[in-house]
Amino acid sequence: MSDDAPDVLVLRTGTHGTPIEQYADAIRDRLPDHTVDLARTPAEEREAIENARFVTGMTLEEELLAAADSLDVFACAYAGTGHLPLAALEDRGVTVTNASGVHGPNIGEHVVGAILHFTRRFHVGERRQRRREWRHYKATELQGSTVTVVGLGAIGQAVCTRLEPFGVDTIGVRYTPEKGGPTDEVIGFDDAAFDDALARTDYLVLACPLTETTRGLIDREALVTMGPESVLVNIARGPVVDTDALVAALRSNRIRGASLDVTDPEPLPEEHPLWTFENVQITPHNAGHTPEYYDRLADIVAENRRRFDESGPDAALENVVLP
Known part of the structure; x- marks a missing residue:
């Protein structure tokens, strides 16, 4: 993990049996001039999220959110966001985006x-x-x-x-x-x-x-x-x-x-x-499986990070679900 807050922090939970490393690598490919860190353990997540402003992952528990002192954007890696602590995210003023269109x-x-x-x-x-x-x-x-x-x-x-x-x-x-x-x-x-x-x-x-x-x-x-x-x-x-x-x-x-x-x-x-x-x-909730999942998601997240670079927390991001 880098000493400074990364431009994009990727949380450790993957999906569809595909290693989360592939998602982090896909974002790095699209943002070669940015730092993209993957937190692979709970301890790394708690440490890295403290100063991170732009975070992406499948889920974000309230306990981890409580440690995120500087969070501006959480890019949910699922299309659905009902599993997230939306009320707590709204109270914190965090912008939440989703993976709409990926599937x-x-x-x-x-x-x-x-x-x-x-x-x-x-x-x-x-x-x-x-x-x-x-x-x-x-x-x-x-x-x-x-x-x-x-x-x-x-x-x-x-x-x-x-x-x-x-x-x-x-x-x-x-x-x-x-x-x-x-x-x-x-x-x-x-x-x-x-x-x-x-x-x-x-x-x-x-x-x-x-x-x-x-x-x-x-x-x-x-x-x-x-x-x-x-x-x-x-x-x-x-x-x-x-x-x-x-x-x-x-x-x-x-x-x-x-x-x-x-x-x-x-x-x-x-x-x-x-x-x-x-x-x-x-079929066991399998319609969403595709080998292109992380690449399509990385396209959305990378574009939103570029917009965030230009306009900060007030940026007009893709797939905003909150606020």
């Missing part, structure tokens, strides 16, 4: 893959392959389907972009529908409009943050409204879906299937019934 390509591809999995019924083919059973089965086409995307942030937009070549009709759901979006229709969370969209939906993609509005959004009534040929794809947060209602809908054949990258609870317990459905695809 667009990989999660967009994950969603398209999940949709095609059900469209062409690959799960049925896999089951018959395991049984060495050469027997035809019916499949469907994606073309002409209606895909509803709840959440038109960076991930939702990436999903819509990747769906364009498939000839689908798209409905976007967002808090401010007047902003428009990359879908054929854009609606809000108004009950009547949302219910009407669900009734027309073949594939429902959840790409929204977890808020008071979206918690439990897909409940029993929503699942009944969706219809028996519809498929749910959740890459948002588990509690956006009422899990008990989803299990009941699957048992009653109220929907055709579900692709779940997130669940409630999470991790999904071994004895949970969702594991047992042949028309449920489960």
Whole structure:
């Protein structure tokens, strides 16, 4: 560790099983004239953060924040920031940014893959392959389907972009529908409009943050409204879906299937019934994995550090979530 405060301090927690050293190196490559230090132990973190003004990491506990006497910017390495002590950061006047946009390509591809999995019924083919059973089965086409995307942030937009070549009709759901979006229709969370969209939906993609509005959004009534040929794809947060209602809908054949990258609870317990459905695809919160994660994140963080150099704490940074 350097004696003086580094220009960028990287905290020790990594993600997706990729060494955090790769993240620090990616920032160094983009900021060759800056000092970028990686704190690899708790003691190094406590020592280095005392005078650091610009810090980046996956998380920041309140105890460590209390030691940060000079902190101006915390660049969260996740898109979600609900795990951070936001109230304490706000009280300290710390600007918080996130990793919005980093996941667009990989999660967009994950969603398209999940949709095609059900469209062409690959799960049925896999089951018959395991049984060495050469027997035809019916499949469907994606073309002409209606895909509803709840959440038109960076991930939702990436999903819509990747769906364009498939000839689908798209409905976007967002808090401010007047902003428009990359879908054929854009609606809000108004009950009547949302219910009407669900009734027309073949594939429902959840790409929204977890808020008071979206918690439990897909409940029993929503699942009944969706219809028996519809498929749910959740890459948002588990509690956006009422899990008990989803299990009941699957048992009653109220929907055709579900692709779940997130669940409630999470991790999904071994004895949970969702594991047992042949028309449920489960991935362990893995849609966000990409070998490009640290490079894309470093692009954002390096640009924000340059802006910070020019304007200090009042700089107009990318991806600000606080204040």
